[in-house]
Amino acid sequence: MKQILLAKRPKGMPGQDDFTFQETEVPSIGEGEVLVKTLYLSVDPYMRGRMVDAKSYVEPYKLNEVISGGVVGEVAESQFSGLEKGDIVVGMLGWQEYSAVQGKHVRKIDPEVAPVTTSLGVLGMPGLTAYFGLLDIGEPKEGETVVVSGAAGAVGSIVGQIAKIKGARVVGIAGSDEKISYLKEELGFDAAINYKTSDNLKKELAEVCPDGVDVYFENVGGEISDAVFYHLNKFARVPVCGAISAYNKEERDIGPRIQTTLIKSSALMKGFVVGDYSSRFGEASKELGKWVREGKLKYEETIQEGFENIPDAFLGLFKGENIGKQLVKVAEP
Ligand code: NDP
Numbered sequence: 170m171k172q173i174l175l176a177k178r179p180k181g182m183p184g185q186d187d188f189t190f191q192e193t194e195v196p197s198i199g200e201g202e203v204l205v206k207t208l209y210l211s212v213d214p215y216m217r218g219r220m221v222d223a224k225s226y227v228e229p230y231k232l233n234e235v236i237s238g239g240v241v242g243e244v245a246e247s248q249f250s251g252l253e254k255g256d257i258v259v260g261m262l263g264w265q266e267y268s269a270v271q272g273k274h275v276r277k278i279d280p281e282v283a284p285v286t287t288s289l290g291v292l293g294m295p296g297l298t299a300y301f302g303l304l305d306i307g308e309p310k311e312g313e314t315v316v317v318s319g320a321a322g323a324v325g326s327i328v329g330q331i332a333k334i335k336g337a338r339v340v341g342i343a344g345s346d347e348k349i350s351y352l353k354e355e356l357g358f359d360a361a362i363n364y365k366t367s368d369n370l371k372k373e374l375a376e377v378c379p380d381g382v383d384v385y386f387e388n389v390g391g392e393i394s395d396a397v398f399y400h401l402n403k404f405a406r407v408p409v410c411g412a413i414s415a416y417n418k419e420e421r422d423i424g425p426r427i428q429t430t431l432i433k434s435s436a437l438m439k440g441f442v443v444g445d446y447s448s449r450f451g452e453a454s455k456e457l458g459k460w461v462r463e464g465k466l467k468y469e470e471t472i473q474e475g476f477e478n479i480p481d482a483f484l485g486l487f488k489g490e491n492i493g494k495q496l497v498k499v500a501e502p
Contacts, residue, residue: 170195171476172265175230179220182417182487187220188480189233196269203272204246205258207265207499209472211239211289212483213323217416226442235263239289241278242268243502252277257502259288264479266499283461290323290494291468292457298410298443299327300453304335305446306408306439307384311336314378316397319388320361321348323494324410327457328386329358330466337384340377342370342393344489351492356467370396381405389414391422398427401434409440417487469493 176189198204216238219230230236240262244252249272252258260275262268278288290296302324309315315332319325320341329339329352341352341361352361360377367373374382374396381402387394390412401407415422431438446453460466471491473482475498482497 170266172235172263173479174233175220175236177232178222179217179417181419183217183220183484185480185484188236190477193265195267198246198248198269201249201271201273202269203244203249203252203258203275205240205242205260205262205268205270205275206245207240207242207262207267207476208257208502209241209286209289210264210479210497210499211293212479212486212495212497213238213294214411214413214416214486216483217487226444235265237261237263239294240268241285241288242275247272249273257285259285259293266476283458286470286472286494286496287461287468289496290470291327291461291466292454294443295323295494296327296457297446297450297453299324299331300457301443301446301449302408302410302441303328303331303384303386306437306441307332307386307406309335309337309384312338313383314338314340314380314402315384315386316340316342316374316378316382316400317386317388318342318364318393318397319411319413320352320358321345321492322388323491325386325388326352326356326469326493327466330356331460332384333357334460334465338380340374340382342389342397348489348492351469355469364393371399374400384408386410387412391415391424395424395427398430401430401436403434405434405436407436407438409438413487470496472496472498474498 174189179187244256258275315337317325317328321343332339339358341358344365349361352358382400385397385407387409388411391414
């Protein structure tokens, strides 16, 4: 079977040569373990942080070891009483075609309830991130203006729609005209701006946010945030979810100082990681599932086919190649 290892720690934008493909035997399993055949695999921006040897909220990947991430797979063999051959499971597994894992470390999912891929997207980590960041920190109220960056991505597209469900006016910022149409026409955003073609983001934001910004859901950092901060209303809230524009910078990103905008607006800016909310995942999953069934929450998935394309799909996140959740399909069930 094939597997992918971290070959070296990338400097700047990662490339194909940061990954090593390797052939190895399918592992055998012991008592309490299952053998999982990888069907779909998630690539996520946070993985870039794990490629660096620095202290963070998740351990760095080790050099010359298999890269890990969210995987949906099928149980191929089981020596664990709670799972049998053919069951579909989700868990943190390797970038490899088969994984041997403790049965208690994966979660069985029911393919009848929702497509299995949703457990890596709208009903998985990105959906939960959107839910808690927006509702717990952003606390949007009816009639308020919510701006979200990275708006057409896995997290951002869900943030905007939950804000609409809560009665807010929603403005998205994203990087292509196709994404702008998707946000406005498919997801019902009130306005959307293409930051790549905008020559004055601050001014364009003023036009589409005539009442200012009450919640800014931060996914990207850098100049986009600088432009939004100027429009924060009194007591605005800024959930800081990500800063993807900085992940590949070799030098620390220095921008205009924002403290004065925060003081003037008495705004709250708060970072978070989705794991902070693990004790409430059940509650959020139920609510997200209900919204999806009711058709209030739509989701898109960009699915690249083939194990050999995993690095490409990952690198594509930094070029804006995905709409919604980026996944890789590795095998049929
Ligand atoms: P996305 O699906 O949004 O994919 C990444 C997107 O980011 C791309 O499609 C691209 O869209 C945009 N992007 C890439 N480079 C830049 C750049 N230089 N400037 C502006 N936009 C850029 O990923 P996710 O939804 O999975 O993640 C979104 C953010 O949330 C990330 O910052 C991630 O690290 C963070 N995150 C945080 C979590 C937490 O617990 N705090 C959990 C999960 C995610 P475009 O075409 O618009 O440029």
